[in-house]
Amino acid sequence: MLRIGTVVMGVGDVRRAVDFWTRALGYVPREAVEDDWAVLVPAGGAPGTHLALGLSETPVQRHPRIHLDLYARDAAEQAAEVERLVALGAERVDWDLYPADADFVVLADTEGNRFCVIDTSHG
Numbered sequence: 001m002l003r004i005g006t007v008v009m010g011v012g013d014v015r016r017a018v019d020f021w022t023r024a025l026g027y028v029p030r031e032a033v034e035d036d037w038a039v040l041v042p043a044g045g046a047p048g049t050h051l052a053l054g055l056s057e058t059p060v061q062r063h064p065r066i067h068l069d070l071y072a073r074d075a076a077e078q079a080a081e082v083e084r085l086v087a088l089g090a091e092r093v094d095w096d097l098y099p100a101d102a103d104f105v106v107l108a109d110t111e112g113n114r115f116c117v118i119d120t121s122h123g
Helices: 014-025 075-088
Strands: 006-011 027-029 037-042 050-055 068-072 104-108 114-119
Touching: 006 014, 014 027, 014 037, 014 050, 014 075, 068 075, 075 104, 075 114
Parallel strands: 006 050, 068 114
Antiparallel strands: 027 037, 037 050, 104 114
């Protein structure tokens, strides 16, 4: 059976993206970071999906077809994680598709890639 091993994101500055995502997720580079490519893995050999960052000139999509969802236990952890990620360089996105009872907050990383922080207790 197949499983997702790596999610690949295009970025304009690989080293800046590595700096953000290693601090955001507690991941580490799998090997030496290049100017055009890096693969991040969970620290300490923990299991988990890898995140690859590849140099790209493709513009960021306002409503991307694929994005990362990061899970928080509850609303309090979600709020704390959003603030932590913003302090690391993420930006809040003025998302025009929020439902009235949204359990997610849309952010953009230092490269403009959208991702969500989800309150998994929301139901």
